[in-house]
Amino acid sequence: MTDDAILRMSGITKVFPGVKALQDVNLVVRRGEIHAICGENGAGKSTLMKVLSGVYPHGSYEGEIDFDGEPCRFSGIRDSEKHGIVIIHQELALSPYLSIAENIFLGNERAHRGLIDWNRTNADAAELLARVGLDENPVTPAMDLGVGKQQLVEIAKALSKDVKLLILDEPTAALNDADSAHLLDLLRGLREQGITCVIISHKLNEIKAIADSTTILRDGRTIETLDMEKDLVTEDRIISGMVGRDLEHRFPEHEPTIGEEVLRIEDWTVRSPTQHERLVVSGANLTLRRGEIVGLAGLMGAGRTELAMSVFGRSYGVGITGRVYKDGKEIRIKSVGDAIKHGIAYATEDRKRYGLNLIEDIKRNVSTAGLRKLARRGWVPDNEEFRVAEGYRKSMNIKAPSVLAVTGKLSGGNQQKVVLSKWLFTDPDVLILDEPTRGIDVGAKYEIYSIINEMADQGKAVLVISSELPELLGICDRVYAMSAGRITGEVSRAEATPERLMQFMTRYDEEQIAQ
Amino acid sequence: MSSVAPARPDKGEAPPPSRGGVADRIFSVNLRQSGIYVAFALIVALFAILTHGSLLSPENMSNVLVQNSYILILSIGMILVIIAGHIDLSAGSVVAVCGAISAVLMVNHHVPWPLAVVLTLVAGALIGAWQGYWIAYFEIPAFIVTLAGMLIFRALTLTVLGNQGIGPFPDQVRTLANGFLPGYFGNVGLGPLGGADLFTLIVGVIGVAGIVLTQWRARQGRAGYGQNVGPLPVFIVRMALAAFVVMFIVVQLARFKNLPVVLILLTVLVLAYTLLTTRAVFGRHMYALGGNLQAARLSGIKTKSVVFLLFVNMGVLAAIAGVIFAGRLNQAGPTAGTNFELDSIAAAFIGGAAVQGGVGKVVGAITGGLIMAVINNGMSLLGAPSERVMLIKGLVLLAAVAFDVWAKRRAGTSR
Known part of the structure; x- marks a missing residue:
């Protein structure tokens, strides 16, 4: 095993301000295999791959990387590419107006004395396209291709760099079934040509179909590496590794007082604003009751945020159909203003981009959404606004010298408290909280959980969207699971286990993976 | 909600910044906020010395204010547009076309001047609505829409005027642009300073009293809510300084020809728009969407209508500036307002607006406009050629924005 390892990463530790993203991670990839990396969102998969590909250069992490028999200290992504490591990110990085051939050789142009040799460019591109099984003219602009074909162009681009180790981050997340099957076939073909692949995926059936071994990460640590054939690995086996068995986090005690139904969503369907034929949410039904904390579990791309935002004043998606009932009466929500009027609030998962005005102070951020309530005839009473914000600063325990502190300077936990x-x-x-504890350290998480409990005790219904299963199990009275735009399961607190939820979350009904 | 307090002490949350850091930050924030006023004072002092006091002579001060009033009025609209993260390149052309419309109405069609002015303001509002529609609802970048507007409204100016200047304007409009209040109570002697208009002095005293009173009441109000209001001596010094500056200007104006009508208009506009931006819901929405458009939208702010109204407002202010400029020259000309948009944009950025939006003050834009005006005026008093004036203005603009970017970057890295 020692001899045939192409990659050996040992003792990798990567620290971001306030968060240990990776802790003593070890990864060994054998030459010529397809190696899958599994883990929940935030387990550290992408960070590990960024360390490997030099996005985080040598010196910004601890640990050793041996590639192809020699120790490596990559200074950047070009450096790692020179050694034959190519990463294809989840968000494809093709330049839309350039042709396929231009994209393939971008930064690596087929040139002679500074002038591009177009004949060689296009001929070489055609050859590479044949290798990845893409029947397209190399001069076609990249934007005319579907997502699946763009993915193939990315792989062709990697092949043009004499790739030895190809890393694919969620390659099939945005693909339909046929494209996914084609891609998996292509990876098998590359394996036969001796190219090693590392694939990050949430789709366990795909992993089972093509991976030779699987490494599982959890909370920034390596849990185990499974040999898919020798260990007779099942999907359940991977799931139990991903979720772990102990709930290490601590959650405040909470006895719910659940009242009558307050919000019901029926047959909710949302289409993607960029690809109108794609259903991002499909026929979702959901009920929330007073005093109840309800979880919404799902892996990346399951459609949780899209569901929440489309209900919240059509902030996401097109062609939205379905019905919303508030206190038993059907309501129509056409704008965010309507949603707020009907007593619905949505705290975003990305507070820096969508939640806060980072250049303004706490006071003005707190008052933004409720300004109409505060104002008298269109004028804002300054002192009253200060009093309100000061009240929240105290009750929420926002750590800042005063409410005149700029929110951009606060820590993640305190920013989240401002949003709340x-x-x-x-x-x-109704409060919809999207990833309320993302990027927040443990102590602040506990505070946020307590605040959530308090909201429920005040008779509000709380819907918590989270990628951390322990969190959902720790604080929710009931959990829905979503996968590929559908609500695939609903479990009560008593019957909820991580394994059960993960099964619902990884259920891809219509997926047929070609064998 | 005291039960919310966590069991464990959560380190890592808002680490108390080191003492040096705090002092640093207070200093840099203050410098960023007040730097512009300090710079203005220094520039005035510099030119006052270089011109041996001519800059601050009664006649010259009056002239500077009257000559730059239309740029200052435009700057008010411009800073609002820039706070919202947009820009208006068409302002100069809109000034021209509104001046032309008012001239055609008053001179060619003999429409009574008050009605003609109102119609011109409506025309300005419609022009603003046209541009606001494309920017807010059709979502074309303001840079493009107003660049097109710059051409379109210059073309309309030429069409309306038939390629020639139209004038002269009725006396009332000329007074609005160029005139002074009559001395209602006659003159009083101010010893060595000579005679001065009593009414102007009374207005000045009332103004100072008003400033001090409102500031004092605001301070008491904040203190009543337990806010930190800063030490009393600092407040007194600030008030004394403000009183001195206002009274100095008023006395100089009183010694010349009383209060310029346009200065009264400008003062009213500055007060009204300062209130709008700092106290009104509309103003808050404007800052919110300029600071983070997505967050504003997700907070239920009707971002599109706010942007639309800001451009309507810009059109109305450009129409006011257009009437005043035409009245001042006593003629609406085809080249009126050329480069006004650039002057008002420069005023806004010198006055502390941020290129990304979300930041800026009406008073800042006015100060920025006055800095440019003083440089213009001071250098021409010194007999500097116009190319050198242009050079200096360009460098000042660059330096002001460079300082802002530098201060922001420093504040960002110091955390």
Whole structure:
């Protein structure tokens, strides 16, 4: 085993301000295999791959990387590419207006004395396209290709760099079934040509179909590496590795007082704004009751955020159909303003981009959504606004010298408390919290959980979207699971186990993986 | 909600910054906020010395204010547009076309001047609505829409005027642009300073009293809510300084020809727009969407209508500037307003607006406009050729924005 290892990463530790993203991670990849990496969102998969490909250069992490028999200290992504390591990111990086051939040789142009040799460019590109089984003219602009074909162009681009180790981050997340099957076939073909692949995927059936071994990460640590053939690995086996068995996190005790139904969503369907034929949410049904904390579990791309935002004043998606009932009566929500009026609040998963005005102070951020309530005839009473914000600063325990502190300077946990204050000030009946503890350290998480409990005790219905199963199991009274735009399961607190949820979350009904 | 407090002490949350860091930050924030006023004072002092006091002579001060009033009015609209993260390149052309419309109405069609002014303002609002529609609802970048507007409204100016200047304007409009209040109570002697208009002085005293009173009441109000209001001596010094500056200007104006009408208009506009931006819901929405458009939208702010209204407002202010400029020259000309948009954009950025939007003050834009005006005026008093004035103005603009970017970067890395 020692001899045939092409890659050996040992003791990798990567620290971001306040968060240990990777802790003593070890990864050994054998030459010529397809090696899958599994883990929940935030387990550290992408970070590990960024360390490997030099996105995080040598010196910004601890640990050793041996590639192809020699120790490596990559200074950047070009450096790792020179050694034959190519990463294809989840978000494809093709330049839309350039042709396929130009994209393939971008930064690596077929040139003679500074002038591009177009004949060689296009001829070489055609050859590479044949290798990946893409029947397209090399001069076609990249934007005319579907996502699946763009993915193939990315692989052709990698092949043009004499790739030895190809890393694919969620390659099939945005693909339909036929394209996924084709891609998996191609990876098998590359394996026969001696190219080693590392594939990050949430789709366990795919992993089972093509991977030779699987490494499982959890909370920034290596849990285990499974030999798919020798160990007779099942999907359940991978799931138990991903979720772990102990709930290490601590959650505040909470006895719910659940009242009558407050919000019901029926047959909710949402289409992607960029690809109108794609259903991002499909026929979803969901009920929330007063005093209840309901979880919404799902892996990346399951459609949880899209479901929440489309209900919240059509902030996402097109061709939205379905019905929303508030307190038993059907309501129509056409804008965010309508949603707020009907007592619905949505705290975003990306507070820096969608939640806060980072250049403004706490006071003004807290008052933004409830400004109409605060104002008298179109004028904002400054001192009253200060009093309100100061009240939240104290009750939420926001750590800042005063409410005049700029939110951009606060820590993640305190920023999140500002976002929650903003929405609590609108006095909602329904609170949708999207990843409320993302990027927040453990102590602050506990505080956020306590705040969530308190909201429920005030008779509000809380819907928590989270990628951390322990969190959902720790704080929710009921959990829905979503996969590929559908609600695939609903479990009560008593019957909820991580394994059970993960099964629902990885259920891809219509997927047929070609063998 | 005291039960919310966590069991464990959560380290890592808002680490108390080191003492040096705090002092640093207060210093840099203050410098960023007040730097512009300090710079203005220094520039005035510099030119006052270089011109041996001519800059601050009664006649010259009056002239500087009257000559630059239309740029300052435009700057008010421009800073609002820039706070919202947009830009208006068409302002100069809109000034021209509105001046032309008012001239055609008053001179060619003998429409009574108050009605003609109102119609011109409506025309300005419609022009603003046209541009606002494309920017806010059709989502074309303001840079493009107003660049097109710059051409379109210059073309309309030429069409309306038939390629020639139209004038002269009725006396009332000329007074609005160029005139002074009559001395209602006659003159009083101010010893060595000579005679001065009593009414102007009374207005000045009332103004100073108003400033001090409102500031004091705001301070008391904040203190009543337990906010930190800063030490009293600092407040007194600030008020004394403000009183001195206002009274100095007023006395100089009183010694010349009383209060310029256009200065009264400008003061009213500055007060009204300062209130709008700092106290009104609309103003808050404007800052919110300029700071983070997505977050504003997801907070239920009707971002499109806010942007639309800001451009309507810009059109109305450009129409006011257009009437005043035409009245001042006593003629609406085809080249009126050329480069006004650049002057008002420069005023806004010198006055502390940020290129990304979300930041800026009306008073800042006015100060920025006055800095340019003083440089213009001071250098021409010194007999500097116009190319050198242009050079200096360009460098000042670059330096002001460079300082802002530098201060921001420093604040960002110091955390």
